[in-house]
Amino acid sequence: MEDVVKNISYAKDLMEKAIQHVHFTFGKIRAGKASPSMLDGLIIDYYGTSTPLNQVSSINTPDARSITIKPWDKTLIPEIEKCIKTSDLGLMPQNDGEIVRLNVPQLSEERRIQLVKQAKHEAEIGRVSIRNIRKETNEHLKK
Secondary structure, three states, X not given: OHHHHHHXXXXXXXXXXXXXXXXHHHHHOOOOOXXXXXXXXXXXXXXXXXXXXXXXXXXXXXXXXXXXXXXXXXXXXXXXXXXXXXXXXXXXEEEOOOOEEEEOOOOOHHHHHHHHHHHHHHHHHHHHHHHHHHHHHHHHHHO
């Protein structure tokens, strides 16, 4: 009986992690409004070490259409620009020597359709992972 409780608890933890992952991926979808969470997951090379962007800079949104990135070390500006350009965000960085600015353009109809498809795809991945966890747990309980 103790094994059953452990298995159910483990399955519940896996399901919660799957839901958190879906929330994280939904947060990264650029929906027309600037958000610092759009840059979560961007990794830059910080003196030979892969480091998340938010750990080497201050990220702010002065208004609904722009993001400012102020690195604590100004020599990182070219590395930050390179990282943003190679990401799939579709944003072009501009720098003034101290701050990197990102302007978030308004959504076009094509981009909205792409975002809907991307959101549906991410939701389906989450549903499939939950189904698989539930299936494995049920099989384990039947044994």
